[in-house]
Amino acid sequence: MQGAGVREATLDNGLTVLVQEAHTAPLASVWCWYRVGSRDEGPGLTGVSHWVEHMNFKGTTNIPRDRVKGIIEQFGGSWNGYTWIDQTTYLETATTEALDRMLFIEAERMDRCLYDPGECESERTVIISELQGGENDPEQLLDMEVTAAAFKVHPYRHPTIGWQSDVETMTREDLYGHYRRFYTPSNATLVIVGDVDTDDVLRRVDREFGPIPAMPVPGRRRFVEPPQQAERRVTLRKEGTTAYWKAAFHAPAFGDRGFFPLLVADAVLSGAAGLNIWSAGRVPRPQRSARLYRALVDTGLASSVGGSLMPTAQPFLYSVSATVAEGQSLAAVEDAVLGELERLSRDGITPGELEKARAQLRARFVFDMDGVTDIAHQLGYFETIGSWRDARDLEGRLAAVGIADVHEAARYTFAASNRTLGWFEPRVGTCR
Amino acid sequence: MPLTPLRQVLANGVAVIVQENHTTPAVSILTAQRTGAYDDPGGREGTAALLARVLDRGTTTRTADQIADDLDGRGASLTVSAGRHQTGIAATCMVDDFVPVLAIVADALRNPVFPEHDVATRRGEIVTTIRQEEDDPASVAVNRMFRELYGSHPYARRVRGTVDSVERLMRDDLVRFHQRQFVPSGHVVVVVGGLDAGLMLSAVSEALGDWPAGSGRPPLHVPEAPAAVARCQVDIAMPDKSQSDVAYGFVGIRRSDAGFMAASVMNNALGQYALGGRLGDSIRERQGMAYYVYSSLDAGPGPGPVMIRAGVAAGNVARTIASIDAEVEAIRTEGFTEKEIAESKQYLAGSLPRQLETNAGIAGFLLNTEWFGLGPDYDQRLPGLIRAVTREAAVAAARRLLDPARATVVAAGPPAGAPGP
Numbered sequence: 001m002q003g004a005g006v007r008e009a010t011l012d013n014g015l016t017v018l019v020q021e022a023h024t025a026p027l028a029s030v031w032c033w034y035r036v037g038s039r040d041e042g043p044g045l046t047g048v049s050h051w052v053e054h055m056n057f058k059g060t061t062n063i064p065r066d067r068v069k070g071i072i073e074q075f076g077g078s079w080n081g082y083t084w085i086d087q088t089t090y091l092e093t094a095t096t097e098a099l100d101r102m103l104f105i106e107a108e109r110m111d112r113c114l115y116d117p118g119e120c121e122s123e124r125t126v127i128i129s130e131l132q133g134g135e136n137d138p139e140q141l142l143d144m145e146v147t148a149a150a151f152k153v154h155p156y157r158h159p160t161i162g163w164q165s166d167v168e169t170m171t172r173e174d175l176y177g178h179y180r181r182f183y184t185p186s187n188a189t190l191v192i193v194g195d196v197d198t199d200d201v202l203r204r205v206d207r208e209f210g211p212i213p214a215m216p217v218p219g220r221r222r223f224v225e226p227p228q229q230a231e232r233r234v235t236l237r238k239e240g241t242t243a244y245w246k247a248a249f250h251a252p253a254f255g256d257r258g259f260f261p262l263l264v265a266d267a268v269l270s271g272a273a274g275l276n277i278w279s280a281g282r283v284p285r286p287q288r289s290a291r292l293y294r295a296l297v298d299t300g301l302a303s304s305v306g307g308s309l310m311p312t313a314q315p316f317l318y319s320v321s322a323t324v325a326e327g328q329s330l331a332a333v334e335d336a337v338l339g340e341l342e343r344l345s346r347d348g349i350t351p352g353e354l355e356k357a358r359a360q361l362r363a364r365f366v367f368d369m370d371g372v373t374d375i376a377h378q379l380g381y382f383e384t385i386g387s388w389r390d391a392r393d394l395e396g397r398l399a400a401v402g403i404a405d406v407h408e409a410a411r412y413t414f415a416a417s418n419r420t421l422g423w424f425e426p427r428v429g430t431c432r
Numbered sequence: 433m434p435l436t437p438l439r440q441v442l443a444n445g446v447a448v449i450v451q452e453n454h455t456t457p458a459v460s461i462l463t464a465q466r467t468g469a470y471d472d473p474g475g476r477e478g479t480a481a482l483l484a485r486v487l488d489r490g491t492t493t494r495t496a497d498q499i500a501d502d503l504d505g506r507g508a509s510l511t512v513s514a515g516r517h518q519t520g521i522a523a524t525c526m527v528d529d530f531v532p533v534l535a536i537v538a539d540a541l542r543n544p545v546f547p548e549h550d551v552a553t554r555r556g557e558i559v560t561t562i563r564q565e566e567d568d569p570a571s572v573a574v575n576r577m578f579r580e581l582y583g584s585h586p587y588a589r590r591v592r593g594t595v596d597s598v599e600r601l602m603r604d605d606l607v608r609f610h611q612r613q614f615v616p617s618g619h620v621v622v623v624v625g626g627l628d629a630g631l632m633l634s635a636v637s638e639a640l641g642d643w644p645a646g647s648g649r650p651p652l653h654v655p656e657a658p659a660a661v662a663r664c665q666v667d668i669a670m671p672d673k674s675q676s677d678v679a680y681g682f683v684g685i686r687r688s689d690a691g692f693m694a695a696s697v698m699n700n701a702l703g704q705y706a707l708g709g710r711l712g713d714s715i716r717e718r719q720g721m722a723y724y725v726y727s728s729l730d731a732g733p734g735p736g737p738v739m740i741r742a743g744v745a746a747g748n749v750a751r752t753i754a755s756i757d758a759e760v761e762a763i764r765t766e767g768f769t770e771k772e773i774a775e776s777k778q779y780l781a782g783s784l785p786r787q788l789e790t791n792a793g794i795a796g797f798l799l800n801t802e803w804f805g806l807g808p809d810y811d812q813r814l815p816g817l818i819r820a821v822t823r824e825a826a827v828a829a830a831r832r833l834l835d836p837a838r839a840t841v842v843a844a845g846p847p848a849g850a851p852g853p
Contacts, residue, residue, distance in 0.1 A: 024455040069706030076782020122720035130723035132674035133743045239672030241567040283509045283524045288500030303560035326560045363507030371789040
């Protein structure tokens, strides 16, 4: 099947393959995606998907532990991976002559990782270090607390890295069981973008991945978060120098009708941020004329403010975060943000604002695809939360958004009973 | 695919470099003035950083709101930033918006008015950022390491300044700094994107060609920084934090140093290759102590530091520092293996196409090339320069730059043995 330069193929074992040729640089980017993330984790096993991702860099049947590093580096390439709430992914970008090595690594990773017990133990402390490094940042701590308070039922509530108590107690068998269950061809999408020939790539993919046996598609448990009935609040008090404010609102999933209207509302509130979570922040968002920036940063109440709407498979959160400026108060920042959200709910947006939001988002969708790595990311990412075709129809869905849709999305989303508010109140330190 | 940049120096001294790249219908603009925090007047540390925050907040013909509305209406991104020696604008826009966005860039460079209100507001933002850094173990460790390492050398000062120095800054400080430091001579503008190269070149010439040349600035000479003669170790207690950050450093070299390429290869083998080179092998992979451990080499107009960084549990700080000492000492005494150096060279030489994957990546490379006078074919010569580094030269670079007996080591975080937060 073909569309917008993308060839889609499915191997006999169920593996979905997406190939797009891009001949502007002598590079290829390979991403292998799995439909497994922190939402697939039960109590006691939070963080297992992320730990599994770490273990899948620790040697396979045909790549001994001490030979893992160097395979891609020898082509000047980079490799990495990430785990989030809906997906886990691995990537290599390198000069095209490394293509066979990249495919070989991903085929090994799908079926033949080792999970040496000693390596599992050693990685436990690396992950605790990663987790504690994140906790050093008060904004991350506040985000974890607010997210956990916003959900009662849905596993989107726990952090992808897991709760430390779970990371401390999980076993090698927990990790390996999770790996065997979710790392199957039919639960994966392999994406190749770059200076390649599509037919040639598909032959190479078949050679590397074809022999991996088909396995049943793992069922993903579906959870429905009950509608929030009342405003929730969390207050975090720790030693620190700066106060942080955060609000989270239950928001539509990417496939829901309300997603793009809320995306436009976010652009009006804080400037369009785009939909590529891999390259997020690389091009700063245009926000100087946005409503929240003018109401909070230009007035000196906050040193930064921004909204965030992520494309997810199931309804997640829209959040607004602000850093309280030195000498200003959390209460004043809260009043100003909530005042702007209420104004948007009450009065909606103007035709000029809709036009500006559309122009910003159209530009972001171009900046989101800057290079083979980004293009491959977007294809694979959207395939894990819906279909890769969604990545090709962003402009169409954006064009269909009208002023009334944005107004309705704001009214629905920013209702007081749909929000969780978080304060980080710094305590003055005792020792420095 | 080699780069094929067009380069032209305008009559007033502005160097313009343009490169076509038609991957996307977008353009990246990078400008750089040879000034930064290094030129902050004494007692006025943070001047360049505050200037960068206010430069695009209004010109003689455009208000801050007009600039914001114009850029935001196009979905264009524009940021100004100041480093130690470089202050510049980075802008990204669609090809159709290139000329109007470039006009705003040129206007901000040439005709800023630094409105009082914005000076006050952005000063407050910087003070908040400095306060945030005081609460971040990584920033605390690195800032203190610079102070201990550089002593009375200007590199001991922070680019953002201190709360005291920033609170003293007034509009006149920015006006004076701009008048003195922002001149066409030596200014660099790089444009990369999906437009005809001739068109990009003539647009920049149109926007900046009539910027009056004025008097050029004297060439920059950054003084030597004396290398530490003894080890210095500082522990900073931040009781409510979850883990500690270690900064371990030495005074390094200039970009113009004949040993730069050997030092780069050495740095890669020491703390970059794959997951952190030798240091990563020991501290992350074998001992499982850190999520990140790496080394960096900051060689610019002056001798920036060679620095090793790690984030570890408080109880592992001593073991981590001992492990860094042991790895550095092993490299000094036994050197690197042939394999290590061959791998690092192969990686560094081979990674160039990836560095040039995006408009911003190409623009950054071309700016660097112009900045240090590396020549228009540098992308072609660079792999050969890397491959010419011998194992002996890399080991010599390590012996010259690294020595545990002279290391400046700062650890910031919860006290060892303290119960977790």
